[in-house]
């Protein structure tokens with residue numbers, strides 16, 4: 063039996079949602095098929111509820127735990143904890159309940175560039191701007207001569223984000239990257 067595609071499911075990508083405040087907030091989203099969700103985030107309690115209303119069906123409520131990781135220049139980023147396997151993920155898919163891609167047994171479309179190979183392209187683009195060679199785990203060469211520190215810091219932050227997306231949060235590669243990125247940039251005080 064062939065697996066369903068990620069593109070055939072409704073998804074909630076936490077990376078596209080507000081993540082810089084610990085205050086409770088809620089958000090309503092509607093898909094073209096008429097399905098609506100009401101999200102209620104409680105970052106301080108590290109949990110969220112997702113209330114989904116599929117036309118003609120009962121309202122389905124899911125409580126989801128949130129994981130957090132520190133950001134390179136302060137603050138923290140929230141992740142879903144899959145209600146099924148508790149893995150830390152960026153995206154939950156609706157397959158009559160909210161699950162991560164693996165639990166929902168979904169595959170990325172192979173005919174198109176998958177999300178992760180798109181992210182690899184972005185990693186290489188940022189690395190080239192830094193004057194570094196391509197490759198997620200290739201050596202990090204530091205700030206090249208003549209590059210402003212503010213530019214360097216901005217690119218390092220951008221690299222951290224696209225690398226995280228490419229590696230996939232919770233992944234061993236992601237953990238290795240996080241260790242390497244820590245201390246690569248310093249908050250800017252002056253522009254040289």
Ligand SMILES: [Zn+2]
Pocket residue numbers: 144145146147148149161162163164165166
């Ligand atoms: Zn899962």
